[in-house]
Amino acid sequence: MNVKTRFAPSPTGYLHVGGARTALFSWLHARRHGGRFVLRIEDTDLERSTQESVNAILEGMTWLGLEYDEGPFYQTHRFEHYDSVIDDLLARGLAYRCNCSRERLDTLREEQMAAKQKPRYDGHCRALDVSPDEPHVIRFRNPLEGSVVFEDLIRGRIAVANSELDDLIIRRSDGAPTYNLTVVVDDHDMGITQVIRGDDHINNTPRQINLYQALGWEVPHFGHVPMILGEDGARLSKRHGAVSVMQYREQGYLPEALLNYLVRLGWSHGDQEVFSVDQMIELFDLSEVNRSPSTFNTEKLNWLNHQYIKQADPARVAHLLSPHIGDLGIDPAEGPDLVTVVEAQRERATTLIELARISAFYYRDFEDFDVKAAKKAFKGDAAEALAAVKTHLAELESWEREPIHACVGATVDALGVGFGKVAMPLRIAVTGGAPSPDLDLTLYLVGRESSLRRIDRAIEHITSNTQS
RNA sequence: GUCCCGUUCAUCUAGAGGCCUAGGAUCCCAGCCUUUCACGCUGGUUACAGGGGUUCGACUCCCCUACGGGACGCCA
Numbered sequence: 087m088n089v090k091t092r093f094a095p096s097p098t099g100y101l102h103v104g105g106a107r108t109a110l111f112s113w114l115h116a117r118r119h120g121g122r123f124v125l126r127i128e129d130t131d132l133e134r135s136t137q138e139s140v141n142a143i144l145e146g147m148t149w150l151g152l153e154y155d156e157g158p159f160y161q162t163h164r165f166e167h168y169d170s171v172i173d174d175l176l177a178r179g180l181a182y183r184c185n186c187s188r189e190r191l192d193t194l195r196e197e198q199m200a201a202k203q204k205p206r207y208d209g210h211c212r213a214l215d216v217s218p219d220e221p222h223v224i225r226f227r228n229p230l231e232g233s234v235v236f237e238d239l240i241r242g243r244i245a246v247a248n249s250e251l252d253d254l255i256i257r258r259s260d261g262a263p264t265y266n267l268t269v270v271v272d273d274h275d276m277g278i279t280q281v282i283r284g285d286d287h288i289n290n291t292p293r294q295i296n297l298y299q300a301l302g303w304e305v306p307h308f309g310h311v312p313m314i315l316g317e318d319g320a321r322l323s324k325r326h327g328a329v330s331v332m333q334y335r336e337q338g339y340l341p342e343a344l345l346n347y348l349v350r351l352g353w354s355h356g357d358q359e360v361f362s363v364d365q366m367i368e369l370f371d372l373s374e375v376n377r378s379p380s381t382f383n384t385e386k387l388n389w390l391n392h393q394y395i396k397q398a399d400p401a402r403v404a405h406l407l408s409p410h411i412g413d414l415g416i417d418p419a420e421g422p423d424l425v426t427v428v429e430a431q432r433e434r435a436t437t438l439i440e441l442a443r444i445s446a447f448y449y450r451d452f453e454d455f456d457v458k459a460a461k462k463a464f465k466g467d468a469a470e471a472l473a474a475v476k477t478h479l480a481e482l483e484s485w486e487r488e489p490i491h492a493c494v495g496a497t498v499d500a501l502g503v504g505f506g507k508v509a510m511p512l513r514i515a516v517t518g519g520a521p522s523p524d525l526d527l528t529l530y531l532v533g534r535e536s537s538l539r540r541i542d543r544a545i546e547h548i549t550s551n552t553q554s
Numbered sequence: 555g556u557c558c559c560g561u562u563c564a565u566c567u568a569g570a571g572g573c574c575u576a577g578g579a580u581c582c583c584a585g586c587c588u589u590u591c592a593c594g595c596u597g598g599u600u601a602c603a604g605g606g607g608u609u610c611g612a613c614u615c616c617c618c619u620a621c622g623g624g625a626c627g628c629c630a
Binding site for chain 1: 589625
């Protein structure tokens with residue numbers, strides 16, 4: 087069978103992580119089975135849909151690398167088609183006009199709630215033959231008896247009695263079709279074989295299946311993925327922090343890290359934690375997706391991002407890092423090669439923002455010494471040690487790692503002290519206390535001029551502090 | 555309220571009746587490594603929601619309860 091899946095967001099906001107994971111699962115299923123992946127924009131709600139949202143969703147999909155084979159299709163471009171389907175249902179008596187007022191519907195709902203019943207339309211207009219000339223909506227004539235049973239790809243068997251369902255509106259009084267109709271028409275027309283979507287749609291599925299059957303169409307398979315909760319156990323929303331996929335890019339996350347985090351949320355393959363996209367495609371299976379909701383955990387995302395920053399191609403990381411360096415007001419061209427800096431610093435940062443921050447000292451003098459580091463390093467004879475090592479460094483013929491290393495060693499020998507007595511103050515003098523790699527590499531990258539200048543600054547700092 | 559769905563460490567999860575004195579990962583703690591910070595390595599704390607069955611045996615199957623979530627729109 088030719089597999090075809092889709093992602094069908096409504097453009098009423100950005101692409102959030104929940105939607106992104108649903109899209110990922112859907113995309114993975116298509117890729118895994120050599121099928122096709124369709125992007126469809128469900129914009130039948132004219133009030134809330136915006137072009138900016140469409141752009142934001144497209145941007146998020148692109149950043150994550152979830153490329154689609156068909157689309158984006160827009161439901162607003164297909165209204166004529168939906169109309170013909172609705173007219174057909176009407177002609178065959180499978181739908182009917184209803185002119186119940188909103189007031190009547192409201193009181194009906196209230197009465198049913200008061201009577202501890204599930205609120206639903208009572209079928210008042212079913213046999214009334216409302217005139218097409220007066221204001222009306224079109225309702226689908228849902229079967230009254232029996233039940234709808236389907237085998238969910240993730241949840242297993244789900245059964246709902248038709249007596250629980252009511253006659254849903256498929257065309258509004260303004261003539262616009264509604265979601266439950268358009269989704270069925272589109273999934274059918276586009277040849278979707280597996281409808282993979284959030285589990286907030288589980289309750290819609292039985293009524294949609296009734297629609298498929300009324301239309302004489304083959305019913306696709308359904309897979310409802312559980313939702314993502316915030317750290318407090320409530321549905322993930324803005325108040326939990328970043329929910330937009332693009333916010334993660336801004337905050338210095340790598341797309342493959344987010345993807346890896348998302349794929350492991352509700353799905354696993356034994357004890358494996360790190361998956362390349364190719365591995366996900368090879369191993370992902372809908373039947374292994376969990377049935378319960380999972381909580382979004384930024385700490386684990388951070389760990390994964392750290393892993394990816396460490397193992398990714400340094401040139402690529404440097405490329406992704408440069409805008410963040412720029413945000414600090416630094417031009418990476420005016421200092422050591424950014425790729426080399428990335429290689430030196432990457433195991434010390436969990437995000438690109440952090441990487442930029444701890445790498446700033448290579449490019450410009452830091453403002454202040456880290457208080458704790460300075461207190462620890464600048465004690466005893468630190469000023470003397472710095473003066474001594476500066477003299478040696480200033481005489482160096484070539485500013486390379488080996489000579490720098492030898493130079494520090496020579497100073498240690500000359501002073502007859504432990505290596506740390508010289509190395510510690512020197513490191514803090516040059517870095518200000520930021521995490522840094524080998525001392526000789528650090529000095530080499532910072533450069534001779536800046537290093538010597540900063541040593542002077544440190545000596546000044548120490549003497550002024552001890553005097554006061 | 556009614557219907558649908560769910561419930562293993564703080565979090566993500568493994569577990570398809572005996573392999574479970576419940577495994578891995580994140581977080582946290584301790585130690586090692588070390589010229590800073592990290593990386594890395596070693597070790598540690600922490601979980602089968604509760605109650606009934608079924609069975610020689612249940613985290614695994616069934617029922618009930620509790621708790622959590624979703625749906626109940628002329629939103630999607």
